[in-house]
Amino acid sequence: MFLSALYRYPVKSGQAQCLAESALDALGLDGDRRWMVVEQDTGRFLTQRAWPQLGRLKACPDEDGALLLEAPGHSPLQVRVPEADENLRGVTLWRDTLRVPDAGEAAAQWLSQLLDKPVRLVHCPRQRARYLPSGYGLDTDRAAFPDGFPFLLIGQSSLDELNRRIGRPLQMLRFRPNLVVEGAEPFAEDGWKRIRIGELTFRVLKPSVRCILTTLDPDTGERSADREPLTTLKTFRERDGDVLFGQNLAVDGRGRLEVGMPVEVLE
Structure with missing residues (x-):
């Protein structure tokens, strides 16, 4: 497995920046x-x-x-x-x-x-910076202005499987991840507890609950008339009323990430 994409969002809910590399610390990618x-x-x-x-x-x-x-x-x-x-x-x-x-x-x-x-x-x-939501992470974990957690990871195979079920390709940026991983089975990230990317160790804290924002085309801002991808996600990714896609993470320490770095599941 390897890190296939890095994204940051300098202003909350503004456009994404695709990065080849980035420094990071407990608040997330530098400038995110x-x-x-x-x-x-x-x-x-x-x-x-x-x-x-x-x-x-x-x-x-x-x-x-x-x-x-x-x-x-x-x-x-x-x-x-x-x-x-x-x-x-x-x-x-x-x-x-x-x-x-x-x-x-x-x-x-x-x-x-x-x-x-x-x-x-x-x-x-x-x-x-804010503390993380109650019950998640360590006392040293912080976040700036994401909805709750400093990193969001999605497996490329998970999006590929979702798109297969929808019947048309939707962009990864609808889900606004920071980290995209290739080489795992669809939704393998659901079972991860700790991973290493390069020299950095990340803790997987909780699934990401998805909302109406995913129905907006990131290029045009237009909303999907069929409410995809939420419509399809609800058929197989709904738990206790929440639609889940991707995993929220925190990191131990600080360092740098580069696209292409190996990803290893530690636990």
Whole structure:
């Protein structure tokens, strides 16, 4: 087995970046979901579930973490990383509430025009990262702005089997993984507890619960009229009312990943 793809999402629910290699630490791949768009008045997070326009947002961090925002019909905007303890804003991400630095007026205006809604852009510095959901991981595990966990892994064979059942090919990016593994049987990742990729050890914490976001075409933002892939997933991947696809992970230590690295199941 080997690591066949690496993806990061600099702004939560924005476009993916396909990487050949990446540094990583307990928060995930370097630069992955360190930024998030929130409602101006409430601080509640926004995603493509309700705001598919976010799928037009391309965000590229530089070596210092500063962010270049781009979208069709909008002039690019460079956004610096705000100071970790200045201009703090209360935000809500699912059941978590936290205070994180606001990225400033220029970013807020740019994104408000994109979404036609008053919004703010916030950043998650390392010292303000969240704990993982109760009952999962170690006290040292943290996450920035993913839904709950620092890494999402999907086996390529699992998508291939799903596509076979659907009867047409759907892109892996509908499921927004960080790590894609080739060479395993379909859904082999369901039985993994610990794996090694290169020199790094990952702990498999829980299956990923899928939502309506998977029905959006990542290239066009259009929703599948037949509600695929959820329709087919519900026929064989539903457990206690949840539709499961992929596995959430945490890592021990820090290091680098490269596409092509061997993957070994330790437990």
